[in-house]
Amino acid sequence: MSHQIVLHHLNASRSERLFWLLEELGLPYTVKVYYRLPGGAGPPELKKVHPFGRAPVVELDGELLAESGSIVRRLLALKDAPGRENLEDVTGDDSAFWSHWCEGSLMTFFQASALIGGSSQAFLAGAGGPISEEGNKSVGDYATWVTTNVLGAQSKVHLQEIEAYLAAHPGKYFSGTDKPGEGDILMLFPIRSLFEGSRKGKFEVGPATKAWFDKVKARPAVKKAFERLAKEEEGQKKSNL
């Protein structure tokens, strides 16, 4: 049985995980690319796909799927996917933990930091009305204080948890097995951001976390995923000219 799959992809977003999963599963898919507005928000076209206006959204045989953890679960349930055996057979406790923890804990701190960073800049640029020089300085000071002392401190604790788990499971994935699972697919997004994305150099990252990322990047499906992602973004840019 073949499936009709459309991946609605927003640049620099959680949708990069789905490229990995779809390549790993060996499922053919088409991609629709959206670009963030200058302020970082998703474009209005994304709201036409799904009221949240966020990415990823996946169409699976005509059904609209949202929410990363839930989309990954649904795609892993396609037992007829040619590459299904490349991934953890049945989602175990470890994978399920990291899948929930990734968005429910780690990303809440990362995302709040990004939100405060972006929105304080917008506010200082006048999005909330005119602001004095002294007010400007205070809002900047507050944003720095909360992202560093409150959110940064919490993020650090969470990154140490990742490192401790991987160090205690040498050579394994977040599934606790030799094959990546639900938890690994979810963790790609925040961990990649620490090495190659918006969080590069902002946190101390341990050797076991680095080893996980290197091992993931060496997988043929991941290489294909990032090639496809780059090609789709480039192609869409051209078609928009």
Next chain:
Amino acid sequence: MSHQIVLHHLNASRSERLFWLLEELGLPYTVKVYYRLPGGAGPPELKKVHPFGRAPVVELDGELLAESGSIVRRLLALKDAPGRENLEDVTGDDSAFWSHWCEGSLMTFFQASALIGGSSQAFLAGAGGPISEEGNKSVGDYATWVTTNVLGAQSKVHLQEIEAYLAAHPGKYFSGTDKPGEGDILMLFPIRSLFEGSRKGKFEVGPATKAWFDKVKARPAVKKAFERLAKEEEGQKKSNL
């Protein structure tokens, strides 16, 4: 087979869900109560239980479980729980969606609002150093602007999604069935906050959402859960005197 269960409960936190689930499952459990510090953070004693310093944490037969979605999944997997039949038999797609969506989407907006509200107050009270009257006003203006225009707007869209789903599944739970499931247990926390907690009166809440909450509150297990919660908090207060 009987299980040894300890629920580490922080007042006004996500751990209230676990009272519901444990009562519904008919599993005996002991409770350890922690109280938030005046600023809202968890007390240092919670860090001794788990490095995150957050709640809930559940000890299940000697194993330490964290992360709400994952804890709920683990407890639902105890097929020998006397009340297991009160809940959705096997977690279906709908329940799994709401379980991920609850923390991964809705709560990220709710929590960022609470974070900005609490931390801006702390900052204005001097947590980040002295601040001028004009700086004070600007930080307050920024906090109001971002929680109302950015986070409030997103939260509203998400509450409309809840209402739309429940209205399309009259009389059903978030499981899509006649029995509550994983998604319902997770959704108790944010929905209760809209009617009886910190978000009361702050958002328009639709009739289908209200009907869900009334139906949940009428369940004997939920009544017992909130009675037990109140009793445990009260008991611990007395023992601290």
